[in-house]
Amino acid sequence: DIQMTQSPASLSASLEEIVTITCQASQDIGNWLSWYQQKPGKSPQLLIYGATSLADGVPSRFSGSRSGTQYSLKISRLQVEDIGIYYCLQAYSAPYTFGAGTKLELK
Amino acid sequence: EVQLVESGGGLVQPGRSLKLSCAASGFTFSNYYMAWVRQAPTKGLEWVASITNSGGSTYYRDSVKGRFTISRDNAKSTLYLQMDSLRSEDTATYYCTRVEYYFDYWGQGVMVTVSS
Numbered sequence: 001d002i003q004m005t006q007s008p009a010s011l012s013a014s015l016e017e018i019v020t021i022t023c024q025a026s027q028d029i030g031n032w033l034s035w036y037q038q039k040p041g042k043s044p045q046l047l048i049y050g051a052t053s054l055a056d057g058v059p060s061r062f063s064g065s066r067s068g069t070q071y072s073l074k075i076s077r078l079q080v081e082d083i084g085i086y087y088c089l090q091a092y093s094a095p096y097t098f099g100a101g102t103k104l105e106l107k
Numbered sequence: 108e109v110q111l112v113e114s115g116g117g118l119v120q121p122g123r124s125l126k127l128s129c130a131a132s133g134f135t136f137s138n139y140y141m142a143w144v145r146q147a148p149t150k151g152l153e154w155v156a157s158i159t160n161s162g163g164s165t166y167y168r169d170s171v172k173g174r175f176t177i178s179r180d181n182a183k184s185t186l187y188l189q190m191d192s193l194r195s196e197d198t199a200t201y202y203c204t205r206v207e208y209y210f211d212y213w214g215q216g217v218m219v220t221v222s223s
Contacts, residue, residue, distance in 0.1 A: 032208055032209075034209035036210075038152075043202060043213040043214065043215055043216055044144075044152060044210075044213055045213070046211050046212075049207070049208070049209040049211070050208075050209075087151065089152075089154075089209065089210070091206075091209055091210075094157065094166045095154060095166075095168045095169070096142075096157070098151055098152040098153065098154070099151075100151050101151045101152075
């Protein structure tokens with residue numbers, strides 16, 4: 001199975017700050033990496049697909065990048081509505097695996 | 108507007124069965140793979156099973172193989188998850204998702220509690 005190591009597990013940041021979350025894949029998964037945001041009591045929502053493509057309706061302050069088997073989600077200027085838990089997902093091969101999640105809080 | 112609405116959850120005793128449904132609308136259901144993803148209380152997301160658009164192929168995580176069955180009725184635009192021999196560790200919110208090599212739409216989720 002492909003392991004997705006996500007870091008950090010939690011993150012406290014100030015408004016307007018730049019935030020970066022990373023996922024390390026245990027093997028090559030190409031661009032089959034997506035990012036999700038989950039707010040308390042809500043379903044996850046797609047942010048980024050294909051490692052770097054922004055999903056419809058997602059603010060442009062969100063971006064994704066890839067360097068080899070390391071993937072990153074960047075929030076360029078943190079807003080209050082960005083608070084939640086973020087997950088990466090590899091859909092390269094079954095069993096599809098999520099990262100453990102990053103809980104993003106306001107400082 | 109794409110909508111996925113799950114139903115069928117509830118409290119069930121260990122070893123018993125439950126069948127979840129997911130009613131899809133707002134898109135051509137028969138064109139898409141579909142999947143179930145679950146989330147145990149206070150835990151992360153876990154892929155459970157996927158099915159091809161025709162229903163001809165299915166995929167499961169090891170911990171549910173032989174106990175869960177994913178299926179679909181394209182005429183009714185409905186996805187199913189038959190869960191047999193339920194265990195306490197199956198307690199979770201179950202989400203129905205549309206698949207495009209990523210999960211682009213999610214239902215609101217349905218809670219399944221396995222307890223005596």
